Amino acid sequence: MRTWSVRFRLAAALLVPFTVSLAAPRTLPAQERFTLAHTRRVVGVGSPTLSADGRSAAFVVSRPNYAANRSESQLWRVALPHVTPELLTPGRTSVSQPQWAPAGRALAFLSPDAEGRNQLWVLPGSGGEARQVTSHPTAVEHFSWRPDGAALAFAATDEEPRKEGEARFVTTFDVGAQDIFLRRTLRPQHIWTVPATGGAATRVTSGTWTLQFSLPPGGGPSPLSWSPDGAQIAFTRTVAPQTGKNDSTQIAVVTVATGDVRALTGNRTFERFALWSPDGRTLAYLQPRDRNREGGFVTEVYTVPVAGGAPRSVTRALDRHILRADWLADGSGMLVAAADQTTMAAWIVPLDGAAQRLPLGDLVLTGGFGADIERSADGLFVFTATSPHRPAELYVMTSASATPQRLTDFNAWAATVAFGRTERVTWRSDNFEADGVLTYPPDFDASRTYPLVLNIHGGPTASSKQGFSALSQLMAADGAIVFEPNYRGSDNLGNAFQAAIAGDAGAGPGRDVMRGVTMLRSRPYVDRTRTVVTGWSYGGFMTSWMIGNYPAEWTAAMAGAPVTDWEDQYNLADGNVNWRYLTGGSPWTEAGRRKLVAQSPITYARNMRTPTLIMSHMEDFRVPPTQALALYRALQDLGVESRFLGFPGRTHNPTDPVMQLERTRLWVEFVKARSGGKVVP
Template structure:
């Protein structure tokens, strides 16, 4: 379940989509070592299974060198023996795609950023204390040199435009207490998660020379820069102005997670040490980026300043003002703004129908949608794109039958070309399920009679017209969308001989602001009608075994799973991952807590709003739930509290409904490590296999 947290990482298991696209499941180890550089090609007729999930290489954060001749990228592989996502950096030639490793012997390497001249590459990696530090690699040769010695992990950094220094963000160091003072640890509770054991320390800015030495503190106080709460977008990036005299960043008024909406773009004068707000907006404003010529600042802000609206891109002339909304006409929910080298336009992207799209939006005039030739950019609440100084566009994206690679667009009028081949093994003989975009009309009358869509994935050997069991997988968020692209989860389920249906219900962010807002104070009924209408459309095609339909989902998908269980009894099986079952627990105990009031209309403790919260909580309808159910959740889930998993478990088990609840003894909204992610897959498939026949 994702809250709109403009300046911090928000939500769902990627709505579980990212977790499933990166994760693993199965009954046996991969056939090749997880750290193998070259995957073994498929045998003739081989189907997608655990071994193939283990071969998937994840790529992200492409960064084009200033001369445009190469790019750096983060490459992640799974190490099951150590239960790690091992990340390294690779260098890719933009003309030939030739690739070589840049980092060796490290378990983590991330956030590659080129020096202004392109002669050095800086990145984040762990030190002996496992704190992320800035390292710099001379591209002429030699080992990477450690620049910083921060007592806490550095979260992000930016090169000074002349290449002589770095600005970076790091959380404050906790005071060192001795003797009895170590136990004097009561803390003031505010709008934080029930998992809090102390008041979070703030994150602030520092400056250090590119050669290292002593770091200079730039900001301090009880306020904070945003930090990342995965899964979701990174914290709002910091950046120098082109003349190197100022820094652009985002200020949060305190460190309580429920107050993250109180955010505003700021500019810090390095000479005076004083900061000023760029805009008058003090809520939901973030991700400011300055144009290459220093004349404009673009930032994300809610359309018309109305809570629960799409995020649009506003552009300010200079460093002061609210600016103008330049993307409202596109009517999509934007994740990011990237300037073109000439400072005359912004590249941006968003979910769009059954895909994700990129647009080039000039400061004046109509946006142009780029032709991506069937490639879908990665948009996990962030746009994984980079614009180079020569005007090239690099992005991580997928095609329907291939996991993510890096693609390059040489000019705005060119089509993308696949640059990397990390997942080349998927090209040879592997049998994958075909996916279709399906559409239907929402069941409501005008003005809500939308044409809705979803993704239907068939088993690899599907015979047209044959009726098969169907697994409903509902995305989380809810402001996310299922897209027609490579889906590890859908392919894995389809390989069992089942149809997989991923509906985009109202509240999804792929069809316009009105569709997006239609979920306000209608958390379950409206989206539920959309899902049922989509199922009815598929039944009319004569391809669904109507006696064998399962409902599953994670986060808000878990909310919809339990809501549908309480409003229909034909489900053969259900899986509720990190399920939102009690909205009051979400308000009182989760990390976003009071910020969730906008999704309903008001606090449950004011006016007559309490009945709205209760009526829209799936647990209210527990006595109608009769479906055999598997519940999965992390004990330290700050986004959807595990209390709700327990409520669902007892409400079913006490009435004799077959129910199993497996909890993972870790923090986070879903397992992110390879071994536990594999276990999620294994339990998911095994549970469905108990109830659905395989064909």
């Protein structure tokens, strides 16, 4: 079962970086440098799933098809511990969420039907033709095998009510707690079951409430978790299908035969991702340490007896923001994953005892907004990860102390490219030790000086890591030292660091970033006169904050999808009122307005004088472009050199490969032109 925490974030923008120390300069042929052409060759590897016997792993491989302007994905399988992978779905171009049947004799996955709606398909484990199991009138969102393998539960959105006559032309709808660009009422999602051989689906739940959901980019949906006897399903529900009510989430259990639903705890907020223990006596779930202040506090794994009792945290001592949690097969503990310093790590956490960290070396776990890692009953691990010089591949560990072995070679081309070295850097800021990732040009020479380019991560509940970062490597290949700072609010340094952003969205994080810049400027190879600040989403917020509060420090800036006005973010974004947990209240109270104005970059627009590129989607529901427009208008009226490039579409990040590449090109070329693009002898 694959789980991710839906963190309170704007969304990190692109890939991430890698690890090293300084060395002698190298002379490199020009063709060996990393270029935009190389990014076209990046293959995605993810969503690994282990068979019950631990002898096979299935996974998804995705590639960009630039001619058709779409991402295409296929299902692959590899025998363990190491056999050449084989393609299972050669005739398909869209496959997701593979899951082995409990007995390991079949694979279920999602793929579109003739109308383009995702349906459930089942493929024999030995290969062959997949059989369509559902023909649901709305798309299947996610699913789970019943423990006996004879049926599956799935989540699907309720159909729109049928209209006849003049009513067909009535398009009014109840807006509620939604974003400014929504054009219809969102319908609830509910649970259905279907035989594994196909046939009529049976509805299990109904009502005006909905299964917990999120709009991408965001964490994956809360899973449907069957009790071991197949009689009940644990799930997460929200009071209404409105994005602004996603703080009102609660774990619950439904009896499949009757549809009776009951809550497991007395809490009604921020519970997610219930997972049934192997013995059927306990549910594990994710919840922030202080559920009333999600904006900065780490998410922990809690357990609660199914028969009733008080929940308890099993990861408090770990003090990390848990992104993934799975039960061990014997129920003795959990496999968890979380960001830790500048990597994504995994631990075995006993229900009673100290956590054991897996020795992943320089590998950084990957997978959506979490980590794709699974463990078999006999202790074998399969996961996807990036390494310092390579995009994601599939790896195996035969035990919790074994050395990881790479199973796939889809990104073999990376071995022919001279990438820049990276290292973790640290510095003091207020009462914290902050950290970040530094990427050097591939032919770095400590006797020369280089421009410094900031690539600030989004979120804010995210972090920059020493994995493969296409964006940072492109900038480094153009002759810049790239700095990715983890400011307070980042999820990699524990509860106190993460919580410190609550009510201090800009000033505290701004000090963290500026002190990191000051530390780097003390190095003789950093050109103090050439510093470019950039970022997307919350990174765009931080960029806007830095040019308004430290105006003399920057050569140029790129603010992508920037939050510049917390009042607009509160009123118009899909998260809307939930932003009160980060900023400290509503703008419609006197005290709340003062707080939000003080934390809004647009308040400091009169100080701005940095040449700035602004980019945004013009129907961005996560960060409405009203804020980018305000920043652009302010800079124009103040005579500051500025340009605003808009992208069409209701999305926060480009979703098609052509526009993904175009955004990267615009970003990198702007940085190259404004940083000088050359080293200085």
